[in-house]
Amino acid sequence: MARTTGSHSDITGPRIRAAAQDLFARHGYAAVSMRRIAGAVGVQAGALYNYTRDKQSLLFDLMQAHMEDLLAALDAEPRQADPLERLRAFTRFHIRFHLERQDAVFIAYMELRNLDPGNFETIEALRRSYEDRLEAILRDGVGDGTFTVADTKVATLALIGMLNGINTWYRAEGRLTLEQVEQIYWDMVRRAVAG
Amino acid sequence: MARTTGSHSDITGPRIRAAAQDLFARHGYAAVSMRRIAGAVGVQAGALYNYTRDKQSLLFDLMQAHMEDLLAALDAEPRQADPLERLRAFTRFHIRFHLERQDAVFIAYMELRNLDPGNFETIEALRRSYEDRLEAILRDGVGDGTFTVADTKVATLALIGMLNGINTWYRAEGRLTLEQVEQIYWDMVRRAVAG
């Protein structure tokens, strides 16, 4: 739909971010031009610069917002004491959150190398912060004998790698329901670190 | 070192592929120009077209060669009968092969979306073929009671995801030796599918 001149500051900004997220996820940051993003929104390329300083900021803002959403949502989960229950809750949370935001997750991983160095450091710090949440669960569980793992840092990365893989193959219309996937992965996570 | 006019067909081809692999892995296919690849090799951009039809073929040939190497190397491994030993051998093979080829592995995963549709199908078929090798091990082990997994296809993808994650963090000069990493991951793989 063609757009004519007018004022839409309150909706154009979000639409630009949504279009950029969709296009970056599908084709990659470097392969998507500002003109193409503008076209998807229905404005001319020059108008984008009312909302973002440049293309790099557009990418960084998407990634930062995603990582901050992730940490905020995790911290908003109910607290529990038992390490096994905390691990179960983390597993379930991770799967759901990531499957609900496939585009943002994909970008946050694939486009790290297209971030300017300072921006890269910011995103990496947020990622480490998320990993630390899981490692704390494992460490507590090792302390009370719930878990047996040789190295909590490596186990953390192994579990996150396993869970992240779901995003590469799961489709809502596929053979398995979300609940079935959660159950299968929880079984494997639990056994992988079992005491 | 500057190059002058001359004939070097037997070494320039491999050098182009090596430079492209390095640059694609570091910056991404879309972000690397033919001029930059040529610069890394020490020739002018036009000379590249004596060795590759176009940029897309350069990417595809790298990915296809990597996947075919992977399958050939796996099939060259000693055969064993016991499912647990076969899974152990697969785990060890996967870790070693992938850590020895970090650039090729990274490209084979990250640049799938930059392949033309026909090329994409070819690479995907090779990838599925590799996954099928692991699934066959799990299925045999479920059959004789060695393993207990609810869904061999999902378990295959979960294990490969877990193992692939190593490439994102392992560094030869880091805290752990390759042998230690292999041991830790084998422990987790074994327990995750234990009967």
Added chain:
DNA sequence: GTCTATAACAGGATAGAC
């Protein structure tokens, strides 16, 4: 806030000389 127009430059690929 969006438009049109444009500056300034980089991209893939090819032609023809050597």
Added chain:
DNA sequence: GTCTATCCTGTTATAGAC
């Protein structure tokens, strides 16, 4: 087989009109 030169297209970002 490699070079230089070039075609043609596309890129980010900005300027000024409305």
